[in-house]
Amino acid sequence: MSKWFRIFVVVTVALIGCFIWLSIEWLHFLNTPLIASDRPAVDFVIDSGDSVKILVRELQNKGVLQKPHFFILLTRIRREDQKIQVGEYCIEPGITPIRLLHKLVTGEVILYPFTIIEGWTFRKMVSELENNPRIIHTLQELSDSEIMQRIGHPGEIPEGRFFSDTYKFSAGTKDIDILQIAYSLMQSKLSKVWQERDSNAPYDCPYKALIAASIIEKEASLKEERPIISGIIARRLQKNMYLQLDPSVIYGLGNRFTGKLTTKDLKRNTPYNTYLHKGLPPTPICLPSENAIYTTLHPALGTVLYFVAKGDGSHVFSSTLKEHKAAIKKYQLKHDHEK
Numbered sequence: 001m002s003k004w005f006r007i008f009v010v011v012t013v014a015l016i017g018c019f020i021w022l023s024i025e026w027l028h029f030l031n032t033p034l035i036a037s038d039r040p041a042v043d044f045v046i047d048s049g050d051s052v053k054i055l056v057r058e059l060q061n062k063g064v065l066q067k068p069h070f071f072i073l074l075t076r077i078r079r080e081d082q083k084i085q086v087g088e089y090c091i092e093p094g095i096t097p098i099r100l101l102h103k104l105v106t107g108e109v110i111l112y113p114f115t116i117i118e119g120w121t122f123r124k125m126v127s128e129l130e131n132n133p134r135i136i137h138t139l140q141e142l143s144d145s146e147i148m149q150r151i152g153h154p155g156e157i158p159e160g161r162f163f164s165d166t167y168k169f170s171a172g173t174k175d176i177d178i179l180q181i182a183y184s185l186m187q188s189k190l191s192k193v194w195q196e197r198d199s200n201a202p203y204d205c206p207y208k209a210l211i212a213a214s215i216i217e218k219e220a221s222l223k224e225e226r227p228i229i230s231g232i233i234a235r236r237l238q239k240n241m242y243l244q245l246d247p248s249v250i251y252g253l254g255n256r257f258t259g260k261l262t263t264k265d266l267k268r269n270t271p272y273n274t275y276l277h278k279g280l281p282p283t284p285i286c287l288p289s290e291n292a293i294y295t296t297l298h299p300a301l302g303t304v305l306y307f308v309a310k311g312d313g314s315h316v317f318s319s320t321l322k323e324h325k326a327a328i329k330k331y332q333l334k335h336d337h338e339k
Contacts, residue, residue, distance in 0.1 A: 029070045034059075034100060035093045042091045043110065052081045055104075064091055071097055080105050088171045111168040116182055118164035118289035119217055121251075125162060125287065129175045136174045151180050160214045160284025162186055189290055197297035202237045213296040214284035218247035221313045223291060227300035228317055232307060234299040241305070243274040251285035 035042060042062050046055060052075050059065035074097055075081035084101075087109035091100060102108075112134050116125055122144065130137055139147050144158050153161075163186035167178055194206045203209040212233055220226045236243055250257050252272025253265055266273070272281040288296075306324035307315040308331050316331065318324040 109170045115166040122158045201297045213288035213292040217288040217292040226295040231300035
């Protein structure tokens with residue numbers, strides 16, 4: 001056996017050994033979680049212009065990536081080194097390199113919740129947006145009309161036009177984007193319920209139903225009472241009676257409301273004083289829930305025209321003025337006035 005043949009055999013065996021070792025290491029890399037199950041998740045950010053090498057260096061510094069060159073090789077083998085998207089990501093315990101790369105390519109960024117609560121006023125909603133540190137603020141110091149113009153609906157009163165729900169957003173989302181989604185969702189929900197409304201709902205357009213729904217949202221804390229109160233509002237409108245609804249009066253008082261509605265407040269002439277003005281107030285008074293909208297357009301049938309708060313969130317309902325006065329007498333010690 002010649003010297004060169006022996007060298008060839010040794011080199012070949014060495015190369016095969018290296019190949020087998022690299023193959024084992026590669027398979028181990030692909031199938032081994034980057035973070036063990038007993039360790040916390042790791043967050044990181046990919047900025048615009050970051051290369052795979054910058055990403056790998058950051059993950060290595062965070063103690064996540066033990067074989068950075070393997071990850072670079074993985075991105076190139078899959079031809080995805082130029083497809084990684086910017087954003088804030090989370091590496092959860094148990095995630096493998098292949099799963100991580102899939103997240104980066106498909107843009108599975110961290111999503112944060114922003115909840116719009118039914119009963120909020122428009123200004124309360126805007127304030128909560130402004131106080132969220134993960135949202136980019138573009139609407140600060142703008143008036144209501146300017147905000148509506150920014151979201152593409154100039155000339156509209158914003159109160160009540162945004163749907164109460166939990167919205168998921170990525171860090172860096174603009175406040176205007178969330179408002180546009182909430183606006184569109186409200187229009188969609190309102191339109192659907194409007195198409196399915198009962199014939200005894202006395203509203204000639206969806207906006208008036210929205211106004212009534214906002215009042216029901218504030219007036220009825222018990223959902224089982226909402227159809228009854230909706231029926232009372234419907235019958236009072238049909239009979240051209242004063243609605244006499246406290247939440248509307250309170251909304252019209254604005255900052256003048258001290259927390260307890262007085263007789264003087266009931267005499268204050270605002271467009272929202274339903275003790276002085278017949279019909280619905282000019283705009284919604286809050287963001288109504290889907291339940292309140294549905295109830296508004298499906299009022300309960302009957303003869304009930306009056307209701308008195310019992311002080312525990314529920315009401316006493318009456319069909320005649322005589323019954324109503326008896327209910328007032330029974331509960332008047334708990335209230336300054338009743339409807």
